Amino acid sequence: MQRCYYAALGMVGSPQDAEDLSQEAFVRAFRARERLDPERPFYPWLYQILRRLCYNFTRDITSRRRKLERAGSWLVAEASVRASVNDPERVRATEALRERLEGAIGDLPMAQREVFVLKEFEGLKYREIAELLDVPIGTVMSRLYAARQRLAARLEGLE
Amino acid sequence: MTDDAGRIGRLTELLMRALDDELAPGEREEFERVLVDNPELAAEWKRLSRLKEVTTNMNLRNPPEEMWAGYWTSVYSRFERGLAWVLVSIGAIVVGSWGAWQFVQDLMADADLPMFVKWSILALLVGLVMLLVSVLRHRLFVSRSDPYKEIER
Numbered sequence: 001m002q003r004c005y006y007a008a009l010g011m012v013g014s015p016q017d018a019e020d021l022s023q024e025a026f027v028r029a030f031r032a033r034e035r036l037d038p039e040r041p042f043y044p045w046l047y048q049i050l051r052r053l054c055y056n057f058t059r060d061i062t063s064r065r066r067k068l069e070r071a072g073s074w075l076v077a078e079a080s081v082r083a084s085v086n087d088p089e090r091v092r093a094t095e096a097l098r099e100r101l102e103g104a105i106g107d108l109p110m111a112q113r114e115v116f117v118l119k120e121f122e123g124l125k126y127r128e129i130a131e132l133l134d135v136p137i138g139t140v141m142s143r144l145y146a147a148r149q150r151l152a153a154r155l156e157g158l159e
Numbered sequence: 160m161t162d163d164a165g166r167i168g169r170l171t172e173l174l175m176r177a178l179d180d181e182l183a184p185g186e187r188e189e190f191e192r193v194l195v196d197n198p199e200l201a202a203e204w205k206r207l208s209r210l211k212e213v214t215t216n217m218n219l220r221n222p223p224e225e226m227w228a229g230y231w232t233s234v235y236s237r238f239e240r241g242l243a244w245v246l247v248s249i250g251a252i253v254v255g256s257w258g259a260w261q262f263v264q265d266l267m268a269d270a271d272l273p274m275f276v277k278w279s280i281l282a283l284l285v286g287l288v289m290l291l292v293s294v295l296r297h298r299l300f301v302s303r304s305d306p307y308k309e310i311e312r
Contacts (some may be wrong), residue, residue: 001230006219015222025236030238075219084227097213118215119179126181148178152210 001026003043003122004050010117011054013074013106021057025050044132051133055110075102075121097155104154112147113141170200177204178211259284 004025009018029036030045036045075093105113118124118132130137173190176182182190194201262285266277 002227005222005230008234009219015220019222019226019230019233023230023237026234027241031241063226074220075217078216078218098217101217117219121217123220126179141172145171145175148207148210152206155210155213156206 004046006122007047008050008054009074010121011051011110011114012057013102015074017057018074021053022050027055028053047132048134058110073098073102100155101151104151107154108147108150112143114152115143116147116151119144132147134145170197174200174204178207180312 001022004022005018008022008025009015012018012021014111025046027093036042075098078096108116114128114133115129118129119126124132126137126140129140133140170193173182173186173193176186177190194204263281266272266280269277
């Protein structure tokens, strides 16, 4: 359940919506359980349901508006980084960086955002992402590269 | 480069693998050689390494513990509510149909109403039902066959 929640959080950027969508994915998976192939792993199948829900959610105009209203912080600096920063200036700079990164990830096209989150925040290998999304590894790498180009451009000048 | 090009150049591939620590044995030396020979790639390596450093130090925010505690209860409630909506819908359709049938019977049996008023009321009701069904069918069709539904607008 945690994996499903975090995957949704990475895609929609709102804790409340991530909870809703991940729970809805479980409900739909239960309803469609006869389509599950017991020979194949469960999570990739569940993930396909979840990502469809998240794509639809972000596409819908009403939910986009809701997303903007709910947009809160969904990333957090690692505990070790927070602990090592006692200087208020550095704390502010780290917060500014986090906010900028959140905004920049939020503006990525969904396909790039999805790959970026799976790689950077869920720590999956290219092969694992390719299997999960059912796309070639080259596609994973090109989407990730495009996402990084955009994000690096957005973060330039911010330390 | 388009999002779904499906392939990227060899140098970019090396750069990405190096960033993500997924270089195959022997590729590290190749990448380091290329980096020395190619200042543009070296600049990009520096730029993307900085981004990697930033994202490595960030995590997805953990929700409050209470959320995990009530997670499955909410999933169960959703399932229960879904079932309840199905039952409510079936009940509403049956009761509504029965009510409509009773209404039509009473209307036709009313001797005080002129015939043209009876048929006008009937036409109005049938028209409204047809409009409703048509709109619902169209919405269902669009949502199933929209070729652009996966495209980010």
